[in-house]
């Protein structure tokens with residue numbers, strides 16, 4: 001036999017038995033009462049009452065499941081007793097014992113839901129047991145459904161509560177993430193400002209101790225200062241873009257990528273650390289022009305080269321290459337630096353993902369990816385921890 005779905009749910013929710021198996025029999029005729037009690041005792045826990053008053057008393061004390069009552073009693077009818085019983089124990093099943101002559105009263109009571117069944121006197125044993133079986137079935141199902149509805153409500157309330165808590169925690173997390181991001185941003189700005197200040201202080205000092213400062217030296221210091229300023233401005237711009245999350249405005253023109261790379265190299269050469277690396281540049285001759293925003297793509301190349309410098313030690317190798325593959329213009333920066341741990345590799349393009357750097361903001365690659373993708377190009381990274389890293393950018397070559 002297929003399992004009853006309600007029984008299954010009861011089992012799952014460990015609701016156990018929902019019925020007490022207690023039957024209250026009410027009859028003013030002592031003999032009838034004893035006969036009924038004896039018949040039902042083998043299967044149910046029986047309570048007998050000779051009067052309505054006694055029945056009410058028992059209903060108050062015991063958790064009765066089913067009431068069987070005679071209809072005709074001296075001081076109260078069975079139906080009236082049931083009406084009273086509903087005020088004390090509404091959750092019972094009520095069966096009346098009656099003679100034919102009472103049918104209209106019975107129908108009325110059944111229609112009002114006060115009586116579950118009526119049994120005609122003299123009652124038949126099988127019919128009595130079958131009726132009781134039905135009564136308990138109905139009781140069990142009704143109580144189970146009510147309990148299950150309660151459980152659903154309880155779970156709903158708990159769910160609503162935990163959803164509220166989740167939202168609170170999430171908001172707190174966002175707040176603290178924002179604060180941490182602000183910390184990193186101000187850290188980056190302070191770092192850039194310090195570099196500029198150091199340059200200016202050096203000039204001041206040179207002027208103080210040595211009136212006729214070497215022209216080349218002064219030029220170098222000023223150029224480094226300007227590069228620092230440019231960096232500073234780029235950082236501020238990136239932050240601004242990130243905070244506004246707006247589309248970048250591209251000012252595209254048809255240009256030669258090799259030219260862009262050469263320009264970038266003249267800028268990054270001002271960085272003393274860059275000069276301490278072994279830099280190899282391989283630019284493919286006769287590259288077709290690309291339709292790009294030269295300043296934005298320069299920013300991408302600067303970001304990649306700066307990362308390569310930061311990842312390598314003095315005399316570390318950095319290779320900068322351009323090439324043409326399948327009508328795609330490719331730009332590559334490779335280094336033999338520290339590499340990126342595999343578990344970090346899919347995070348590096350996320351905003352504020354910076355690892356192993358004291359003053360990294362973690363916007364360089366995020367912005368670079370955004371710029372490349374707005375050009376309809378792709379940026380990819382391959383890295384092996386301890387061995388090195390390659391970043392590759394592919395842009396669509398302009399068709400003649």
Ligand SMILES: Nc1ncnc2c1ncn2[C@@H]1O[C@H](COP(=O)(O)OP(=O)(O)OP(=O)(O)O)[C@@H](O)[C@H]1O
Nearest residue numbers: 307308311339348354355360361362363364365389
């Ligand atoms: N060439 C590289 N070699 C090793 N790790 C790299 C390399 N390039 C990027 N990374 C890793 O990826 C992270 C994210 O780079 P990204 O340029 O976005 O941020 P950042 O350099 O930390 O800060 P900034 O915003 O100043 O550029 C770096 O912190 C670094 O851990």
Ligand SMILES: [Mg+2]
Nearest residue numbers: 303307364365
């Ligand atoms: Mg960077």
